[in-house]
Amino acid sequence: MAAEHAPQSASEYISHHLTNLRVGEGFWTFHLDTILMGWLTGIVGIGLFYLVARRATTGVPGRLQGFVELVVEFVDDTVKSMFPGDRKFLAPLALTLFVWILMMNLMDLIPVDFVGRGTSAVGVHAWKPVPTSDLNTTFAMSLTVFLLTLFFSFKAKGAGGFVHELFTAPFGSNPLFWIPNFVLNIIEYISKPVSLAMRLFGNMYAGELIFILLALLGTSWKWMLPSAVLYTGWAIFHILIIVLQAFIFMVLSVVYIALAHEHH
């Protein structure tokens, strides 16, 4: 296994750490590592919250329950400020998004070579530990949010109202404005899920790439200490980015769904 890694060029190291474990081909390729890590992080994250909720006490809470209550209250306050209506569906959705994305992003903090050496020791030749640095995951989540937006739009305005607003939304109901209104609305509908997905993807992919480049810097003895220091510094900064991106994804999803509820 060590011989596999020793005579590698720099770009081979980088591209090895950036390839997904692919199964199948053409349209039916699956990124097995993304799927498995997504399930694992989801089960751990949501499962933890579920277990704490089951044994919740109304007396003085322990530390874990206190932490879970902190997160739930934080998400609930955020949803309440963005969406004054009935949030029985929206707040749990926001909590799921926030916790799951946070868990998936946290996988980025595992040192690069731990994953590489660990997985090649078990015989797996490629493994990307961060599901959100795969465009499939982020687009799946943002398309789901987009479908929910459409669903709530229909529910709040009815089919007729939805079509009416599609053609008259920003400018007015003069028939001259129908085409510009429609074009603007289509652009808005396309840009929302795309920007939501690509923001998260870009942040996580760039973060992972910088981790790999900084790890690569430590291949010679002269640069090993600076590489370690820079790696640690970037990891500390990345903690902020991880939480921020999960928070932004949640807030924007709530805002889009809240906007779909209001009518003119």
Added chain:
Amino acid sequence: MEKLMMLGSVQGATAIAIGLIIGLGAIGACIGIGIMGSKFLESAGRQPELIPQLQKFMFILAGLIDAAFLIGVGLAMYFAGGPLLNTVINVAG
């Protein structure tokens, strides 16, 4: 020799493109965050009791402003992997 020159020009163009994408994106993102930060500090000085709420919105805006820049970085890094080069290699043989 011809093939080498072709490969070299593709590599060079890709490198310049990556630099432009990241550089121009960084200009916009940094100026944007600078303006937003200065407004935040001004309003924090005016009404210190609103600092927590303003800070929350500041973080949201920072994430939104960085979005286009980081999408550009992601795209640039994708090109750095050499897909354009691979196409040329496959066609040229």
